[in-house]
Amino acid sequence: MTAQDLKNSILQRAIEGKLVPQRQEEGTAKELLAKIRAEKARLIKEKKIKKSKPLPAITDDEKPFDIPESWEWVRLKDLGQFSSGKTPSKQVPSNWANGTINWFTSKDIKSDYLSKSQILISEKATKELQLYPAGTLLMVVRSGILKRLFPVSLLKAPGTINQDIKAFQIYDERISMYLFICLKGLSPYILKQFRKQVTTVDSLRFEDFSIMPIPMPPLAEQQRILERVEELQPDIDAYDKAQTELTAIEQRFPGAMKKSLLQYAIEGKLVPQRKEEGTAKELLAKIRAEKARLIKEKKIKKSKPLPAITDDEKPFDIPESWEWVRMGSLLDVIGGTSYKKNQITTNGLRILRGGNINTPDISLYDDDVFLPLSFSDAEKLIRKGDILIVASTGSKKVIGKPAFVYKEYDNISIGAFLRICRLFYTKIFPYITLIFSSEYYRNHIRESVQGTNINNMKNEYILDFLIPLPPLAEQHRMVARLEDLLPLCDALAAQH
Structure with a gap:
């Protein structure tokens, strides 16, 4: 009543x-x-x-x-x-x-x-x-x-x-x-x-x-x-007043629960640790080896050393089998394509802009920008396993907004206001999507752009970002558990 x-x-x-x-x-x-x-x-x-x-x-x-x-x-x-x-x-x-x-x-x-x-x-x-x-x-x-x-x-x-x-x-x-x-x-x-x-x-x-x-x-x-x-x-x-407050709580609950589940996951509290699954240190060795191979084959450029991680930077405790790492040790950040209005055509290379970033996926529209195929750059073409980020926008709510590329696309690139985050080791993609979906990541981006009139996200905001890394098998169990729980949050939200 x-x-x-x-x-x-x-x-x-x-x-x-x-x-x-x-x-x-x-x-x-x-x-x-x-x-x-x-x-x-x-x-x-x-x-x-x-x-x-x-x-x-x-x-x-x-x-x-x-x-x-x-x-x-x-x-x-x-x-x-x-x-x-x-x-x-x-x-x-x-x-x-x-x-x-x-x-x-x-x-x-x-x-x-x-x-x-x-x-x-x-x-x-x-x-x-x-x-x-x-x-x-x-x-x-x-x-x-x-x-x-x-x-x-x-x-x-x-x-x-x-x-x-x-x-x-x-x-x-x-x-x-x-x-x-x-x-x-x-x-x-x-x-x-x-x-x-x-x-x-x-x-x-x-x-x-x-x-x-x-x-x-x-x-x-x-x-x-x-x-x-x-x-x-x-x-x-x-x-x-009491009913209004209760309704507000009920409306916030699905979203708050979703945020809490993601936070629990990245703190190592969602699923138990298993000794037989190894350690994140062993996983990092594989990622470094893969990165070295890509550099050797000239598929990526050698990057500058990342800042050392201090204890003061670590925002919460993680399990012993996990490791704190900077995002730059897991992925590369790739800029978008610049163009002029008179270069736009009706077909060819599709260019994604901020409006195409529709978390968790990308959306394609009839009025998307197209450029001649001569603008195509193999590095800037989106691939399955990429994470796309809004890097420049007038809205602090939109800055850093991610979209995850779950399948292969042909002839799609990004504009200058977006960034591609490309993993060195694609097996960790499902877990990294959790990081980019978390309030922990959103808070990091908000704090990074605080005080700027134009919301421009520097590559360092992603590369230097400190994240907790679990062993690969635990990542898979964590993702599977969230795939069971998060739809329940969405169903509750739909009821309100």
């Missing part, structure tokens, strides 16, 4: 006479209605309102629930007079909107109580409009939001209205607050009556709505109902 559902339930109990007890000494609604009819007769006699046709008696079939004996069912239109507003005519000077008098439109009916409109009109403009006193109820009868809401407000200062609003001047202003919570509160009964009368074009069948039966308590009981509703409001607000 939402806070609004709770409030609706309370208001439904209120209009059924179940929120506060009845008291014999407070009289009856019949006595109150006699006074309201007398007031209406006085206004007719003084020619302040016109005499209206008698409304049909309320049948038992129209009464949706039982009410206390001291209450009465009464038609809404019997309690006051409805009238419509309008927009000043073209004959009014163009500066009619520059004045001091409230002119309320449907855009104003967002607050419970209205003291000032968005548009103030001149006194001349009001000559063809009716001015309503404080205590008048305003109801929106034409709006694009009627299928969802029934906007109602209570005037706290005089004003006039446009044609999308009906004004309800209540004969006895003492009952205005009770009627206001009846209508504004949207108890299930009122909401049902309202929705029955909303047309497909978001207009209210007002004549039908205006004669709906309203349960009327004695005046003193109305006041006690209002006081009780006011007393309960802080509890409703507290419930709403």
Whole structure:
């Protein structure tokens, strides 16, 4: 149950006479209605309102629930007079909107109580409009939001209205607050009556709505109902706050769980270590040997030595069989292709840009940039097992965003704002994708670009990045475990 559902339930109990007890000494609604009819007769006699046709008696079939004996069912239109507003005519000077008098439109009916409109009109403009006193109820009868809401407000200062609003001047202003919570509160009964009368074009069948039966308590009981509703409001607000916080937690939980699982994985806490699987030191020896082979065969260039790793740099403890390494000992960073607009063609070499990086994969679009095949550079063509990084962008959220190349592509390269991270030893690709998907990596990139107006990621941000490396067999078990768990997080996220 939402806070609004709770409030609706309370208001439904209120209009059924179940929120506060009845008291014999407070009289009856019949006595109150006699006074309201007398007031209406006085206004007719003084020619302040016109005499209206008698409304049909309320049948038992129209009464949706039982009410206390001291209450009465009464038609809404019997309690006051409805009238419509309008927009000043073209004959009014163009500066009619520059004045001091409230002119309320449907855009104003967002607050419970209205003291000032968005548009103030001149006194001349009001000559063809009716001015309503404080205590008048305003109801929106034409709006694009009627299928969802029934906007109602209570005037706290005089004003006039446009044609999308009906004004309800209540004969006895003492009952205005009770009627206001009846209508504004949207108890299930009122909401049902309202929705029955909303047309497909978001207009209210007002004549039908205006004669709906309203349960009327004695005046003193109305006041006690209002006081009780006011007393309960802080509890409703507290419930709403708690529910909002719970909903936020539920919405954050799948993402937070995903981040926690990845962090657990790279800290060596997701799967147990097994002695027979060897050590990361042995894995590093194989990676260094593979890198040396690639250098010898002139497939990659020899790189500068990486900075030594100090104990102060290590952000958390890792298992004994693991090793701290710099990312530059595992991969090379390759820049993208620069080009000019007049070199773009309709086919040939597809160039990936920031918009193609759609973690965890890449996306290809019909409006991608193409260059002549003469721009092709074997080193810059993406390969299966590559990791693509957004290296230059105006957004700190996007900088460093990765995409993983899970299959082979033909004739696809990257633009100058991207980087290719290419592993020396492709067997570690699944584990390295976990690193690039982790909050540990995202935090590193955020801190690296902090304070720069243009978010440019230097190659050193990747090459010098310190990561924990497990033995290869443990990497495979870790990835398999996450392949079981992460879809559960995605399924939870989809539910919210």
